[in-house]
């Protein structure tokens with residue numbers, strides 16, 4: 001099933017609850033929550049207190065993307081704060097199997113993210129353990145960047161890897177996804193679509209409805 005995961009990085013933080021409510025009411029089922037530590041990526045964003053606050057007012061699937069070094073120390077805390085899916089970067093983990101096991105033990109679904117230049121071979125011996133793979137389609141750290149075209153082939157190759165192994169792993173894409181390249185990433189094999197600026201800039205309800213129309217017709 002195709003899903004839209006609006007990224008609150010692009011929301012108006014002064015009206016965060018209201019922006020999330022609009023996205024949820026217009027049909028988005030996932031909420032993408034970007035946690036940045038100023039080390040793994042240059043920016044800082046937000047952590048557990050914000051998540052705990054918004055969790056009280058939303059039944060969306062909280063899709064937490066940890067762009068942080070040594071994520072192991074925060075997994076339990078994010079699960080307790082309401083994360084349904086926890087994503088860690090392969091590039092940030094020394095013992096990825098252990099980290100994925102810790103996510104599941106904490107009661108969340110496990111996802112591994114790869115930066116655009118990180119090869120799919122990183123997933124060779126762990127794919128079967130994952131609920132989702134997040135392919136970054138920009139270099140992480142900032143919203144509003146341009147989609148990196150070489151990622152389309154990477155999505156296709158990952159979908160083939162998943163199909164060849166008889167798996168049903170979700171493929172999430174994140175970065176530079178707009179209405180004008182949405183069909184391309186869906187055709188390549190992505191089924192969970194993160195969109196930040198394309199959802200939260202302008203009319204949120206309309207933006208979500210426009211995305212949902214393509215996602216449900218694909």
Ligand SMILES: O=C(CO)[C@H](O)[C@H](O)COP(=O)(O)O
Nearest residue numbers: 007140141143144176196197
């Ligand atoms: O992970 C991210 C940045 O690191 C954001 O989720 C991503 O960039 C989405 O923003 P946009 O849709 O505006 O590109």
